[in-house]
Amino acid sequence: MRLSIPASALVAAIVGFGGTLALIIAAADTLGATREQTASWVTAVCIAMAIETAWLSWRTRMPVVTAWSTPGLALLAAAQGFSMADAVGAFIITALMLIATGLVKPLTRLVERIPASVSSAMLAGIVFTFAANAARAAGTDPWLVLPLAALFFVARLFNPALSVLAVLVGGVAYAWGLGRIPEFPAPELSTLIFTAPTFSVAGFFGLALPLYLVTMASQNLAGIAVLKASGYEPPAGELIAVTGFVSLITAPFNAVTTNLAAISAAICTGPDAHPDPAERWKTGPFYALAYVIFAIFGASLVALFAVLPASLIVLVAGLGLLGALANALSIAIADAAHRIAATVTFAVTASGLIAFGVGAAFWGLLAGLTVLALDATKKSLSRQ
Secondary structure (H helix, E strand, O other), X not given: OOOHHHHHHXXXXXXXXXXXXXXXXXXXXXXXXXXXXXXXXXXXXXXXHHHHHHHHHHHHOOOOXXXXXXXXXXXXXXXOOOOHHHHHHHHHHHHHHHHHHHHOHHHHHHHHOOOHHHHHHHHHHHHHHHHHHHHHHHHHOHXXXXXXXXXXXXXXXXXXXXXXXXXXXXXXXXXXXXXXXXXXXXXXXXXXXXXXXXXXXXXXXXXXXXXXXXXXXXXXXXXXXHHHHOOXXXXXXXXXXXXXXXXXXXXXXXXXXXXEOOHHHHHHHXXXXXXXXXXXXXXXXXXXXXXXXXXXXXXXXXXXHHHOOHHHHHHHHHHHOHHHHHXXXXXXXXXXXXXXXXXHHHHHHHHOOOEOOEOHHHHHHHHHHHHHHHHHHHHHHHHX
């Protein structure tokens, strides 16, 4: 045991939690969740991640860490016309699809066949709105937003992983200094709130299916790739099935689907965690312990976000997704043969289109795949 093991686990947990908590708040607000439901969301999802990480790391003897789906949260926050009950129904369906994917290998291969350019373009279209909203916030609240944006770009020169967290912590202190926070809420322990799910065709195509696709393409497959890049041979089906099963249990308590981590995993799987790859699995239990603590104080954290200026939350969410947006755009246009299809996917998804009660993410994906199918048909005919 080295000090680097708990240190790496703690950094990974703080980066994953603090850097994207604002997205949970934004998604919960869009879905009309109460403060109690939002606190339950944070608590339940932290419990899920603690259980998954501790169990999978111990069982596989690999540094398997899990996270909530950042692209999935962006999808929920951009959705319109859905309630928290609709979201819970979507979480349950997504969890069932993840379990099926983990147990039935052809399903995993089917998702892998979706071109990375199109799935990345869909993701870019989802998160673009948040980056744009952060830019707009600079015009509506410049005295708060502009100094914090400058802090972000300076901090990322030295430590990109902690730059968003620096803006969050610095933003709370700065907003308090400006008198924008009347008083800090009293500490309170977390509780779990049950929400009865509702199921609908619109909820399936507008929430569940896009959430499943971005979770698989942007999170689970990326998480497996991170482990393989560090020299491990993870049992992909088992890992995905376990995250789906735990997500199914926590979904009625408003918890979004959890999945394999990518960014957080990179912190735990590298040599900085431990020179011996066989010892790095020990980061998992410490990572899980950190999320147990976050779960206990989830209600207090949600209460704190409730008194923060709205522009600060918008800024943190937008800055936290800049990396994901840049990476998705670079992958989307990398393949010249798929560039038009990817552009169509991005444009439709970013438009916020809602048709027949179904959101833009589905229509963007469908539009991009349709363009690809037409291109493939033309090539096939020209060879005959």
